[in-house]
Amino acid sequence: MRYALRRLAFFVGTLWACVTLNFVLPRLMPGNPALALLAKFHGRIGGQALKALEIAFGVHTHESYLHQYIDYLRNTAEGNLGTSLSQLPTPVSQIISNALPWTLGLVGVTTVLAFVLGTGIGIIGAWRRGSWLDNVLPPVFVITSAIPFFWIGMLLIVAFSLHAPHLPSNGTFDSTIIPAFNWPFIVNLLQHALLPSAAILITSIGLWILTMRNNMVTVLSEDYIKMARAKGLPGRRIMFDYAARNAILPNLSGLAMSLGFVLGGSVLVEYVFNYPGLGFWLVQAVEGEDYPLMQALFLLITLAVLVAVLLADILTALLDPRTRTAR
Amino acid sequence: MASTELSAGLGPTITPSAGQPHAQSGAPPSRAREAATKTGQAFLRLFRTLRSNRKASAGFILLAFVCVLAAVPGLIAHDPPRAEIYGRSLGPSASHLFGTTVYGQDIFAQFIWGARETLIIAVVSGLLSTALSVVMGVAAAYLGGVWDGGLNLVTDTLLVIPSFPLLLIIAAYLPNSGVVVLIAILVITGYSYGARQLRAQALSLRGRDYLEAARVRGERSVYIIAVEIIPTMTPLIVATFLGTAVYNVLFAAGLQFIGFGNPASVSWGTMLYWAQNNEALSIGQYLWALMPGLGIAILGASFALLNYAFDEIGNPALRPVRRHRVKRPR
DSSP states (O other): OHHHHHHHHHHHHHHHHHHHHHHHHHHHSTTOHHHHHHHHHTTTSOHHHHHHHHHHHTOSOOSOHHHHHHHHHHHHHTTOOOBOSTTTTOBHHHHHHHHHHHHIIIIIHHHHHHHHHHHHHHHHHHHTTTSHHHHHHHHHHHHHTTSOHHHHHHHHIIIIISSSSOOOOSSSSOTTSOOOSSHHHHHHHHHHHHHHHHHHHHHHHHHHHHHHHHHHHHHHTSHHHHHHHHTTOOHHHIIIIIIIHHHHHHHHHHHHHHHHHHHHHHHHHHHHTTOOSHHHHHHHHHHTTOHHHHHHHHHHHHHHHHHHHHHHHHHHHHHOHHHHHOO | OHHHHHHHHHHHHHHHHHHHHHHHHTOOHHHHHHHHHHHHHHHHHHHHHHHTOHHHHHHHHHHHHHHHHHHOHHHHOOSOSSOOOSOTTOOOOSSSTTOBOTTSOBHHHHHHHHHHHHHHHHHHHHHHHHHHHHHHHHHHHHHOHHHHHHHHHHHHHHHHSOHHHHHHHHHHHSTTOOHHHHHHHHHHHHSHHHHHHHHHHHHHHHTOHHHHHHHHHTOOHHHIIIIIIHHHTHHHHHHHHHHHHHHHHHHHHHHHHTTOSOTTSOSHHHHHHHHHHTTTTTTTOHHHHHHHHHHHHHHHHHHHHHHHHHHHHHOGGGSOOOSOOOOOOO
16 A cells, blocks of 8 residues: 555656646746747737746746746646647647547557567567577667667658558558548558557567566576476466566566657657657647647656556556565 | 777777766875776776677677777768769769769768767767766765655656657757757756666665775765775666667657757768658658668667677676577476
8 A cells, every 4th residue: 555655656746747847948948938939929829828828938927936836737737738839729638639549549559569579579588598589589679679760660661661562651541531430441540550550569579578588587597487397387387477477577667667768769650650649749849849739748748658657566566465565 | 809909999988987986076096096997997807708798799890880980981981971062862873872862962971971970979978877877876875865865756757757758848948959958968868767777786785894894994985986886886887878878879869850959960860850851762862861770770789789798797697598408398
């Protein structure tokens, strides 16, 4: 229980730190960059939206920072994320709710796939020490994990999209097809997701394979594995129930850092494939100096990582009794 | 054989990360020398082990390749990298090995000259953020109490916040800034993972007898940290540098790819930016977009291979098994 409370406190604390970063960053920068921007938009956006912007960036107000900060926290907590400056007059919340499903679908599914596949390959690789699988895979995936996600995307476009057989490399589905829950639409949707998904999978799977393999190798030298062998338990049982179950724990908690990395990498994959998810819009917002949209997206991406970390923590606590009693 | 020369070449590049804290500590010269000797011996041991590791040798060779490009680009590519003086969008030929850009620049020359800035960003940001990791991690572990709690909270929070989106929004507030700003934000967002690992190791060292002995001798904390603790941690510090360098290569490339930094500079990241902006892939100038990415991949892979070799050395269980084991029951 104390463990759960501690993790929850960390969750809230980190979220607060992100909101605060959003508040502090524009005020720290030389000559508040939002100031020039707001001057440009003066008269083009309505009274209330302008007011919200002024609160968010501390422009034209003579209130103390503390007062501004409280106003800003209240606005954010109420979900008042402001108006997008590059897509006037669309509210930021609308852009985000349109983009979120695409990212969850593409990056979410691919990440789960990479985790399951990578962990599986890592388990088998470590179990068969010295086989070709174990000798070839680690160096290969050390190298793929050091390649930019978006460059793999470009390679895939050259290989599969520019010449026959032609796979789409742009957007989420053909504009000629009517979105409906039927076979042609789903096939079209999956075709469009295939290349970006492959780019994320290729570059992120190595991470899971390597860490899982290394954990497995360490666990396999433990005495209780020897004991299990001596008892004559079937190999498969030892591999999954004895070794993998313990080796997977650090991998789960490693999910936290890796997920942030994968999400960061997929930002540029979405950009290369014009896939209109959170990452695509984040790049658009940065390029168009659309600060409200940018801040909201940063907050949301962090929230996604935090939720995943919390889930991994809960799972770890369920699988590993030691964490529940720790300190 | 080749790796001996390479390791000798790499030594001075890395040493400052471990050497710096001593210089700053203001310890008397003899003690500084003592720390330097200890660190130097640790490095020698390390490189002797690395030589026999195949992944490490491969990493050294790749890194040496990039270093050569960065050191003497003028000897390899005779065309000026920025001048727009050739035919536009030419295909690969003997005079233009990789063809030319839509602006009439030689792509081969850009590729060769691009190594320098890319390597500098990776190494400098890697060194600085490793130094920050050492300071934050070791200070937290050594000082303990409130300091530990406070520093830890900052590090843990930064660890969870996704670095690349954070880099992006900081970059957005600082348009038209150069390499220095790029390196600064890479350092701030990239130190946390290393700091955490170093703290863990420093914590495990804290109760050791030889540190207790130094304290009883009446040594100052600065001396104990610089001369007794940090040399012991050299392998992990080098590993931290290599790991951070991999991420910084990737992050810097990503930022430059979308136009941050100075797009007029010649580096692999900015080459990718111009290639993407001119749709190099659709107009058939594949090499314009693919070669700089390959360069980034080579540099990233060299650090990653070295890092993995370090893991194997630190944890002998991970080393490749050559002989076949006794057949085990199914």
